Amino acid sequence: SSGSDLPPHQEIGMPSLSPTMTEGNIARWLKKEGDKVAPGEVLCEVETDKATVEMECMEEGYLAKIVKAEGSKEIQVGEVIAITVEDEEDIGKFKDYTPSSTADAAPTKAEPTPAPPKEEKVKQPSSPPEPKASKPSTPPTGDRVFASPLARKLAEDNNVPLSDIEGTGPEGRIVKADIDEYLASSGKGATAKPSKSTDSKAPALDYVDIPHSQIRKVTASRLAFSKQTIPHYYLTVDTCVDKLMALRSQLNSFKEASGGKRISVNDLVVKAAALALRKVPQCNSSWTDDYIRQFKNVNINVAVQTENGLYVPVVKDADRKGLSTIGEEVRLLAQKAKENSLKPEDYEGGTFTVSNLGGPFGIKQFCAVVNPPQAAILAVGSAEKRVVPGNGPDQFNFASYMPVTLSCDHRVVDGAIGAEWLKAFKGYIENPKSMLL
Amino acid sequence: TIETSLPFTAHLCDPPSRSVESSSQELLDFFRTMALMRRMEIAADSLYKAKLIRGFCHLYDGQEAVAIGMEAAITKKDAIITAYRDHCIFLGRGGSLHEVFSELMGRQAGCSKGKGGSMHFYKKESSFYGGHGIVGAQVPLGCGIAFAQKYNKEEAVTFALYGDGAANQGQLFEALNISALWDLPAILVCENNHYGMGTAEWRAAKSPSYYKRGDYVPGLKVDGMDAFAVKQACKFAKQHALEKGPIILEMDTYRYHGHSMSDPGSTYRTRDEISGVRQERDPIERIKKLVLSHDLATEKELKDMEKEIRKEVDDAIAKAKDCPMPEPSELFTNVYVKGFGTESFGPDRKEVKASLP
Numbered sequence: 051s052s053g054s055d056l057p058p059h060q061e062i063g064m065p066s067l068s069p070t071m072t073e074g075n076i077a078r079w080l081k082k083e084g085d086k087v088a089p090g091e092v093l094c095e096v097e098t099d100k101a102t103v104e105m106e107c108m109e110e111g112y113l114a115k116i117v118k119a120e121g122s123k124e125i126q127v128g129e130v131i132a133i134t135v136e137d138e139e140d141i142g143k144f145k146d147y148t149p150s151s152t153a154d155a156a157p158t159k160a161e162p163t164p165a166p167p168k169e170e171k172v173k174q175p176s177s178p179p180e181p182k183a184s185k186p187s188t189p190p191t192g193d194r195v196f197a198s199p200l201a202r203k204l205a206e207d208n209n210v211p212l213s214d215i216e217g218t219g220p221e222g223r224i225v226k227a228d229i230d231e232y233l234a235s236s237g238k239g240a241t242a243k244p245s246k247s248t249d250s251k252a253p254a255l256d257y258v259d260i261p262h263s264q265i266r267k268v269t270a271s272r273l274a275f276s277k278q279t280i281p282h283y284y285l286t287v288d289t290c291v292d293k294l295m296a297l298r299s300q301l302n303s304f305k306e307a308s309g310g311k312r313i314s315v316n317d318l319v320v321k322a323a324a325l326a327l328r329k330v331p332q333c334n335s336s337w338t339d340d341y342i343r344q345f346k347n348v349n350i351n352v353a354v355q356t357e358n359g360l361y362v363p364v365v366k367d368a369d370r371k372g373l374s375t376i377g378e379e380v381r382l383l384a385q386k387a388k389e390n391s392l393k394p395e396d397y398e399g400g401t402f403t404v405s406n407l408g409g410p411f412g413i414k415q416f417c418a419v420v421n422p423p424q425a426a427i428l429a430v431g432s433a434e435k436r437v438v439p440g441n442g443p444d445q446f447n448f449a450s451y452m453p454v455t456l457s458c459d460h461r462v463v464d465g466a467i468g469a470e471w472l473k474a475f476k477g478y479i480e481n482p483k484s485m486l487l
Numbered sequence: 488t489i490e491t492s493l494p495f496t497a498h499l500c501d502p503p504s505r506s507v508e509s510s511s512q513e514l515l516d517f518f519r520t521m522a523l524m525r526r527m528e529i530a531a532d533s534l535y536k537a538k539l540i541r542g543f544c545h546l547y548d549g550q551e552a553v554a555i556g557m558e559a560a561i562t563k564k565d566a567i568i569t570a571y572r573d574h575c576i577f578l579g580r581g582g583s584l585h586e587v588f589s590e591l592m593g594r595q596a597g598c599s600k601g602k603g604g605s606m607h608f609y610k611k612e613s614s615f616y617g618g619h620g621i622v623g624a625q626v627p628l629g630c631g632i633a634f635a636q637k638y639n640k641e642e643a644v645t646f647a648l649y650g651d652g653a654a655n656q657g658q659l660f661e662a663l664n665i666s667a668l669w670d671l672p673a674i675l676v677c678e679n680n681h682y683g684m685g686t687a688e689w690r691a692a693k694s695p696s697y698y699k700r701g702d703y704v705p706g707l708k709v710d711g712m713d714a715f716a717v718k719q720a721c722k723f724a725k726q727h728a729l730e731k732g733p734i735i736l737e738m739d740t741y742r743y744h745g746h747s748m749s750d751p752g753s754t755y756r757t758r759d760e761i762s763g764v765r766q767e768r769d770p771i772e773r774i775k776k777l778v779l780s781h782d783l784a785t786e787k788e789l790k791d792m793e794k795e796i797r798k799e800v801d802d803a804i805a806k807a808k809d810c811p812m813p814e815p816s817e818l819f820t821n822v823y824v825k826g827f828g829t830e831s832f833g834p835d836r837k838e839v840k841a842s843l844p
């Protein structure tokens with residue numbers, strides 16, 4: 051602890067950088083131990099309850115010791131986070147320094163005098179001392195009795211001491227009904243305790259707080275940004291996948307014969323989407339404040355859920371790649387995502403996204419959130435066998451349908467254009483051989 | 488004799504000479520007081536961040552030369568009235584550190600009995616008519632003080648300070664108009680620190696030449712980072728006000744802190760700008776250089792002086808912390824003028840109530 055043998059130094063406490071801040075996290079240190087610091091320079095970045103704020107240094111000197119390392123969380127306001135000294139030679143003497151456990155909020159105390167913390171914590175001016183014994187569960191805030199103005203008036207008029215009454219209003223506030231009840235009960239006889247001993251404390255919840263991972267933060271902020279700024283609308287269409295399935299099993303039998311990996315429905319969907327984007331390039335665009343950028347490349351992101359979070363690696367130039375290449379790339383990227391080894395070039399530069407919850411999870415149909423700055427995202431549901439009315443009475447056929455939903459940024463893609471795209475997509479899915487053309 | 492580093496720019500008047508008389512004692516005093524002000528404001532910053540000062544708090548660091556230069560040119564009979572950035576003006580008027588920190592932390596020993604807080608410092612016995620919380624409202628009040636001074640033939644003047652943000656308020660022009668009509672000894676001092684609350688000067692003011700804003704009233708633009716330029720200008724302005732009526736002084740200065748404690752001060756300007764001003768225009772460094780170049784003290788002596796000041800400030804804080812908070816009944820005093828039979832009370836009429844004598 052800070053013995054008196056230490057040279058003069060300043061203890062820098064966690065600053066209160068917002069009026070409601072009680073604790074903070076250290077996001078980043080901009081100075082290292084031993085660095086020279088001058089007034090106005092940024093020491094570190096502090097995450098308050100509201101924002102990340104730069105904490106400025108006020109003294110000239112040297113940063114001798116960082117007590118709370120980068121990433122430290124929930125540091126109480128006033129808790130020592132660092133030590134500065136005036137003389138460079140003194141830096142070394144704080145190597146093994148641990149702050150004295152004084153949690154009292156008084157940083158930059160120059161003298162290390164271990165004087166007992168004299169300052170009294172802001173004492174609430176106490177109201178007249180009432181015997182407290184009779185109030186078992188008034189809410190925790192000090193001596194103040196919370197009551198509505200009407201209740202106060204009523205209590206005053208009837209000479210009822212507020213401290214004898216247990217509030218049933220919001221947060222234990224005394225309301226008119228409580229006074230009425232008290233008057234009624236005390237009128238009837240003796241001091242019948244209020245019968246309902248309402249336990250103001252709800253049974254404690256059992257929970258665990260999971261800290262945000264980086265990917266969670268990014269996902270959260272980008273999706274919130276998307277939903278808040280992009281005017282979404284959704285178009286759903288059913289696509290008959292009988293021919294697609296037939297083609298797939300045909301192709302897979304070739305693949306098996308040659309020892310290749312099988313082609314999935316999703317690979318076909320990616321290919322069809324890429325070709326549809328060629329046909330309707332308006333959907334292959336990005337909104338900016340000044341112009342709409344229409345891309346000549348068709349790079350399709352594929353959403354992959356992993357244990358670490360949601361990744362969307364990209365298949366570049368999907369319109370110009372064959373199904374085996376697409377299949378191979380998607381498999382590889384998904385593998386990399388699971389191993390958390392995606393490189394920036396593996397997920398950057400996408401122009402359109404496909405999310406498939408149908409195949410792996412059996413989700414019938416859903417609406418995805420546009421992946422900014424892209425203009426559209428395709429949500430693929432699960433294929434389902436249906437009965438389709440035939441030509442004559444009592445005639446019917448079976449067919450498999452896969453519903454897909456396109457979410458569009460209306461600033462870029464108008465409804466009819468989105469519909470145009472879906473028509474093209476449906477065309478490729480329902481007549482998969484046309485993809486060869 | 489010291490030459491001011493920048494010439495004065497005048498509007499409707501002849502600027503004063505650039506050479507300022509001084510003494511070695513004055514130079515050292517300037518250094519000491521300004522360093523004390525700086526240290527005091529930095530201590531206030533720490534106290535605020537430790538939640539020992541609550542509510543509003545506006546710091547003066549960077550602008551010390553204005554307070555000190557003005558004080559050097561006038562007497563305690565001359566009145567000063569300012570806005571909420573008032574700690575250092577109060578100190579300049581002869582207030583003590585103990586009063587400052589007690590007031591900031593809401594203790595009985597504060598200059599406003601701990602009931603005013605950061606924005607409401609007063610020292611009537613040395614004609615300091617306060618920090619005022621309402622932007623710009625102190626200027627008409629200051630003109631009223633000047634009226635009283637003229638009426639009572641006191642041969643004194645009033646300095647009404649306001650910021651570049653408040654300079655755009657209508658009431659300033661109304662007060663200036665009547666002051667000019669009646670030739671009141673009012674000096675409007677615009678402390679132009681170039682930023683209002685979260686806003687740069689150029690976003691808020693069509694014409695940033697505040698010294699010319701008086702139109703029919705003369706004005707003078709002063710380097711507000713140079714204590715001697717401020718001193719010379721205030722001397723000149725006092726003379727002018729006594730003889731001819733109101734005048735506007737624009738002090739070109741800079742605040743290192745944000746507007747208030749809730750403004751980090753780095754969103755509307757770059758850190759490079761702040762550190763540039765610190766390096767090139769800092770008012771204390773300027774005096775320090777003068778002291779050193781005239782061999783009035785050694786670097787070591789100045790360092791020791793700073794250490795002494797730090798101790799002085801720390802002691803004042805410790806003393807202020809020991810001081811009790813005001814009594815609850817104080818809530819109801821100093822609200823109405825005594826003797827009118829009024830009664831003040833809180834929401835519960837029985838518990839806390841005070842009848843005024």
